[in-house]
Amino acid sequence: MVTLILQNGLSFYLPKISIYTKYFTLSIYMNNVIDKLKALGIKFELVEHPAIYTIEEMNSLNLPNSEKIAKNLFIRDDKKRNYYLIVVKEDRHINLKELRELITSRALSFCSENDLNKFLSLEKGAVTPLGVINNKDSNVQVFIDSYFRNSIIGVHPNVNTSTVFLETYDLIDVIKNCENEVNYIDF
Numbered sequence: 001m002v003t004l005i006l007q008n009g010l011s012f013y014l015p016k017i018s019i020y021t022k023y024f025t026l027s028i029y030m031n032n033v034i035d036k037l038k039a040l041g042i043k044f045e046l047v048e049h050p051a052i053y054t055i056e057e058m059n060s061l062n063l064p065n066s067e068k069i070a071k072n073l074f075i076r077d078d079k080k081r082n083y084y085l086i087v088v089k090e091d092r093h094i095n096l097k098e099l100r101e102l103i104t105s106r107a108l109s110f111c112s113e114n115d116l117n118k119f120l121s122l123e124k125g126a127v128t129p130l131g132v133i134n135n136k137d138s139n140v141q142v143f144i145d146s147y148f149r150n151s152i153i154g155v156h157p158n159v160n161t162s163t164v165f166l167e168t169y170d171l172i173d174v175i176k177n178c179e180n181e182v183n184y185i186d187f
Helices: 017-039 055-060 096-102 113-120 129-134 168-177
Strands: 002-005 011-014 045-048 070-077 083-089 108-110 140-145 152-155 162-167 182-185
Touching: 017 129, 017 162, 017 168, 070 113, 070 152, 083 113, 083 129, 096 108, 113 129, 129 140, 129 168, 140 168, 152 168, 162 168, 168 182
Parallel strands: 083 140, 140 182
Antiparallel strands: 002 011, 045 162, 070 083, 070 108, 152 162
């Protein structure tokens, strides 16, 4: 239990302060995304929904434009020197050995939750290319499935309780504005 003491001397007991703090932090991350999109003059649609952790859960929501919702994978090479965010059509199955050849990398594996938080300030279930807004060193490369070229794309706004739909070229502008490398990839 934590006691919150206000300047006027009143005190409150908050038994679950970590939940409140976590929610507040997640709200800030989403607001940073929305602020960035607005600052860049990007049109978008924000759809709120229950927290989801997998693409299967996302599909069960029956959101509009669900065929344009991306599956996002955060991976790294075996020496932990290169980090990649792979944005693919939701029904694609990714073979890391084949992907290694496509992006000319060393052996690949999925990043830990610690890496996800360290590089993108994201939590499991909220992986998104918009996480590069939090990548201060601009050292995460983004690869976007060419399926999304010249269309809209649906991604999380750094939280898994909403999905933002925007034009893919606008998403690329956001990534470039954050000085991260971004490329299309053909699967």
